[in-house]
Amino acid sequence: MQDFEPKIVAFVCNWCTYAGADLTGTSRTKYAANVKIIRFPCTGRIDFMILMKAFENGADGIIVSGCHPNDCHYSTGNFHARRRWIVFRNLMNFTGIDTERILFSWVSAAEGFKWADVVNNTVAKIREMGPYENYNKIAVSTLLKEEVSNHE
Amino acid sequence: MNELINKVTKLLNDKTIDAFIGYGQGSTDRVRAIFARTVEQASKLIYTPACTFNLSGYLLKHEVKHLGKLGILANVAALRSIMQLASEFQIKDGEVYILFVNDDASLTEFSDFQSIEAFLEKANIDITPDEKARIEKIEAMSVSERWEFWNKEFEKCIKCYACRAACPMCYCHRCTTDVNQPQWIPVASHERGNLDYHLMRAMHLAGRCINCGECANACPMDIPLNLLTYQLIDPIKTGFGATAGMKADAVYALSTFKPDDKENFII
Ligand code: SF4
Ligand code: SF4
Numbered sequence: 001m002q003d004f005e006p007k008i009v010a011f012v013c014n015w016c017t018y019a020g021a022d023l024t025g026t027s028r029t030k031y032a033a034n035v036k037i038i039r040f041p042c043t044g045r046i047d048f049m050i051l052m053k054a055f056e057n058g059a060d061g062i063i064v065s066g067c068h069p070n071d072c073h074y075s076t077g078n079f080h081a082r083r084r085w086i087v088f089r090n091l092m093n094f095t096g097i098d099t100e101r102i103l104f105s106w107v108s109a110a111e112g113f114k115w116a117d118v119v120n121n122t123v124a125k126i127r128e129m130g131p132y133e134n135y136n137k138i139a140v141s142t143l144l145k146e147e148v149s150n151h152e
Numbered sequence: 153m154n155e156l157i158n159k160v161t162k163l164l165n166d167k168t169i170d171a172f173i174g175y176g177q178g179s180t181d182r183v184r185a186i187f188a189r190t191v192e193q194a195s196k197l198i199y200t201p202a203c204t205f206n207l208s209g210y211l212l213k214h215e216v217k218h219l220g221k222l223g224i225l226a227n228v229a230a231l232r233s234i235m236q237l238a239s240e241f242q243i244k245d246g247e248v249y250i251l252f253v254n255d256d257a258s259l260t261e262f263s264d265f266q267s268i269e270a271f272l273e274k275a276n277i278d279i280t281p282d283e284k285a286r287i288e289k290i291e292a293m294s295v296s297e298r299w300e301f302w303n304k305e306f307e308k309c310i311k312c313y314a315c316r317a318a319c320p321m322c323y324c325h326r327c328t329t330d331v332n333q334p335q336w337i338p339v340a341s342h343e344r345g346n347l348d349y350h351l352m353r354a355m356h357l358a359g360r361c362i363n364c365g366e367c368a369n370a371c372p373m374d375i376p377l378n379l380l381t382y383q384l385i386d387p388i389k390t391g392f393g394a395t396a397g398m399k400a401d402a403v404y405a406l407s408t409f410k411p412d413d414k415e416n417f418i419i
Contacts, residue, residue, distance in 0.1 A: 048355050049328075049336055049348075056344050069411065079409035086391060086415050087358050087384060087406060091351065094290065094383045096299025104418040118419070134299050138343040 006126035008035040008061045009054040010119070011046045013077075016067035016108045023112030031116040032123040035063065042066065044077030048088045051102065055135045061101045061126035063118060068106040078106075100125075101132060155259055156225070159251065160194040163223055169249050170220025173210050175203040185210060189219060199225070199253055206364040208233035209320040212242055223249035228275050229364035231268050232397030233320035236362055238265055239402040242323065265400040272398055279363050279382050286376065287383050306346040308373040311339070315377055316353065318370035321360045328352055354380035359388045359405040362397035 012018045018039045024031060040046050043066030054062050064085070072078045085104055093099050103122050107115045160172045174197045176186030183202045187210075188194040208230040210216045226234065234250065237243045250262040252271075262268050279287075290298060313329065316322045329337045329349060337352060338345035354377075361381035368378040389395050391414065394405035 049352060052348060052351055056348070076409065079411060079413070080407070082413055082415060082418070083392065083406055083409050085418075086413070087388065088355060089417065090384055090387050091354055091358065091380065093295070094298065094380065095302045095347075095351065096293075096295050096297070098295055099417075106418060134296065138303075138347065140344070 004127065004131060006034050006060045006123055006131075007058060008032075008063060008119070008122060008126060009059045010035050010037045010063035010065065011040060011050065011054075012037060012063075012107075013043045013046075013066035013073075014039050014041050015073035016071060016106075017065040017115065019109035020107045020111050020115045023109065024115045025112075027112050029112060029116045031119045034123045035119050042072065042074050042077035043081035044072075044074065046081060048084065051088075055097070055101075055132065056139050058136060058139045060129075060132045061103070061122055063103045063105065063122055065105045065107045065115075065118065068108055071108060096134075098129075098132065098134070100129065155257070156199055156251070156253070157195055157197050159259060160188060160197060160223065161191050163249065164188070164191060164194060168221070169223040171216070172197070172223040172225075172249075173207050173216070174225040175199060175207075187216065187219065197225075199257075205369065206230045206233060206320060206366050208237070209318060209366065211248060211320070212237065212323040221247075221249070223251065226250050226252050226262075228272070228277065229362060229366075230320075231262070231272060231275075232277065232362035233364065234397075235265070235268060235272065235400050235402075236321060236360060236397035237323075238400035239397075239404070240360075245400065269399055277363070277395070277398075279385070283363075283365075283379065283382055287379055290379065291383075302350075303343060303347070305375045305377075306350055307343060308375055309341060309346045309349070310373060311341045311346070311349065312372060314370040314372060315367035318366040319357070320364070320366070321357055321362070328356070350377060350380065353377070354384070357381045358384045359392075359394060360396050361385070 012021065021037060046064055051062055066078050066081065069078060089099050105118050107118060163169045170189065172188045172194060174186055174188060175183050176196045176198055178184035185207055186196060188197060206227065206229040207224055208226065211222060211224065234243055245265045252260040252262060254260055290301060293301060316327065337348050358381060363382055363385065365378050368376055371377060388405050392405045
């Protein structure tokens, strides 16, 4: 598993974490390049189906991050999101989806260093856990390959 | 059940209602829903120990709605469905004529939502001990055992959507399942599509499910999919103080929040 490079997708809000990640860059802080950042208007927009889609397209880990409570640009988006995460985490856990592979965090626009830590720690953790085999087995790419070989 | 037939006959005759949703004899020894619009049809109403399923799912169906003013024979699950639908602005107070059969076979007539709420406060709304035991058994498994367990169950799913059709809370005119731009839920019944469907169904019913069990009853493949939403009842109750289908003016737990909602996983 030495050459395993975790694929991490980060879903972040425009106003805090994305700006925070920008700050990480402008402060010339280096962090693991395994993460693909996808910007959303607000954590309230990060639907559970989007997380589902990340796993089934081959992500080994997911980061979801937005403004700290009381800092939401739209006042309450992150509060709503928090409730849904609580419920979705319960459901994931019950259906056997590994909740250790999704990290939820609050990273503000001033916390460039925290962002670097969040990414680095997540990458290190997922690297240790290895590829998300359970989900990879049913991932799009696997099924597509199967389909192709069935036709051959 | 003459009292029921007499009552419905009277309601139809004096035009209080145009149609009554109740139980009737199906082919073989099964019980089915009947929609009595005439006195003759009302005479076919029955009420036996087999008449347990939740009829409220019909209330919002287009074909039933257009029959006019509806009456319904409700059990506890149906009363809760009606409360939940009311809280989602799908049924107005007084819009549906509601009859309930008591243990001693007498009829109770619920004239308004308030009386239903008062009744439900004392009713037994818990999931059955058997369902509880099944949930606990799954919870005791390791993460990958749970994954295996559900994958085996979902593998059987043929995507007939009978569970969706049977659920009183699945009334959206355009379900996410049917959306194809983008195609959120793959049409094919492969593991990925089935998992997507079941996660979506459970999330969209989280905190709205009134544990009637109709989804699992309807499933031709015997998938215990009701456990997915049952398992979420407790965390939503303890975490947010909300129970579905108890109050007509309740606010849906997942469309509101408290600034001090507790969690232990966000860093
Ligand atoms: S999800 Fe199943 S148990 Fe819950 S309300 Fe719908 S049909 Fe009833
Ligand atoms: S009723 Fe059963 S087989 Fe049909 S879609 Fe629902 S879970 Fe799948």
